[in-house]
Amino acid sequence: MFGKIASLLTVLGVGLYFTGWIYRWAYFSYFQLEVTTLDLPFESFLIVPIQVFLGNISSGDISTILRTIKIAIATFIIIIISFKIIQFFTQELANIINQIISWLLRKTLKTKHHRINRTLLSFPNFQPVNDQKYDKVLINEIVIVTWLLTALFVLGQNQGKVDAIRDSRNETSSLPVVTLITPENKLPLGRKIDDTGDDPKVGSFRVIGDLELYEELLLQDYNDKTKPQPLQIIWRLLIDRDGQYYIFPSLPKNAPSNAHPPVVVIQQSDRGEYVVILSPEAAP
Secondary structure, X not given: OHHHHHXXXXXXXXXXXXXXXXXXXXXXXXXXXXHHHOOXXXXXXXXXXXXXXXXXXXHOOOHHHHHHHHHHHHHHHHHHHHHHHHHHHHHHHHHXXXXXXXXXXXXXXXOOOHHHXXXXXXXXXXXXXXXXXXXXXXXXXXXXXXXXXXXXHHHHHHHHHHHHHHHHEOOOOOOOEEEEEOOOOOOOOOOOOOOOOOOOOOOOOOOOOOHHHHHHHHOOOOOEOOOOHHHOEOEEEEEEEOOEEEEEEXXXXXXXXXXXXXXEEEEOOOOOOOEEEEEOOOOO
């Protein structure tokens, strides 16, 4: 009994970890980040599937639960259909093989070489094939595991993308608003508190890559609340891992579904030079 419980817990743990990994992969891929480079704790991959299966129940949203139920029902039906298809094809394959064996036996019996006939008749491949002899349990388990992993992949990938799009939009994001304060000339982005003009200077920094993207970020490197609500620029903290801040300017709610915000990676200082202020929402 304890062995079965242990096996069940192992399978459950593998399923949860797989779902959590797919969710994290889909979520951070939206922000152009590789989940393998973030060194996330193992436990987080086991907790994330709760979000994948149940969604945000506290807000009264049951759409995620309904989607999970639909996929579970569809997976169950597909597994049953797969069993029927495998059974049908194994029977048909056995019939075809037996017909070929019968035809070969009839041909060999008509020959005069009796020694060859006896040798062929004693060969195992010339015995009738029984479609019931294959390992049904093993094949059924392979089918079940395959379709379950497929369902978990679909759930994890879909929820990861949905949550990433939600968090990238300013009006719906659950990520904290971030304020990063650094000493002067320590960061190529940002400006002095009393300098909120529309013509920031690049300074003496060297730039490699997309210069237009860098200049675009210079124009929106502070939360500009003077613009209408849909056009406001709010910087948010995506994640803080391994001594690095991953921050980005959130997108407006009406941004295209294929729009991705640029992510700025800032190396933390071990001398306490940086001050990070987090808030659930931007100040009015």
